[in-house]
């Protein structure tokens with residue numbers, strides 16, 4: 067059975083926020099993604115609201131027919147919002163204001179007391195909780211101890227690896243962590259930096275049942291849609307030429 071695909075639509079909102087316009091709409095993109103076979107819509111509501119806005123989460127909660135996965139920092143503000151909008155899953159991620167994207171996994175070992183309280187609050191709100199962690203066995207064990215439902219393995223280092231050796235070592239770490247987590251009864255997802263050329267070795271790991279992919283899908287959508295978008299504008303200009311004043 068193939069891995070479930072969570073489509074992360076953050077960067078549709080990045081383009082919208084570049085102009086503070088009403089489009090492109092991540093909600094519309096989510097509905098198209100679902101129509102194309104996505105099993106889940108994933109969004110990261112960041113503290114600085116650089117792409118997804120609270121209103122996007124509110125509307126997505128109402129219209130997503132598959133599942134909604136909200137990535138968020140483990141802060142009081144975000145827990146309140148998660149309980150308000152009730153996504154199917156919350157994926158807790160570390161967040162640094164100045165980072166371009168989520169740079170590393172959560173340190174579940176060091177942050178266990180705080181995370182335990184946050185996980186409890188979310189679980190009491192009937193939300194499935196996943197922890198975004200590096201492929202590290204200590205982190206996997208700590209996630210299990212905190213009674214999270216699932217982990218998402220950070221594939222950033224794998225995606226950015228430059229040499230064959232670095233890549234296969236990282237893949238091995240991902241595989242070992244996935245197997246250990248599944249053995250402990252945790253659901254196992256993976257994501258970050260996955261694209262059309264590097265996804266297959268990760269998707270082949272039996273224990274990884276879900277992949278969350280954003281940037282590469284949004285980037286490809288731009289390229290595959292460019293020709294049609296330009297043609298539509300040329301057609302409009304032709305129409306206008308018929309009635310030039």
Ligand code: PXP
Pocket residue numbers: 074076110137157159167168198218256257258259260278279280281282
């Ligand atoms: N999973 C998590 C937890 C993330 O934080 C991100 C980035 O927002 C992704 C998956 C998607 O990463 P990418 O956009 O590189 O595919």
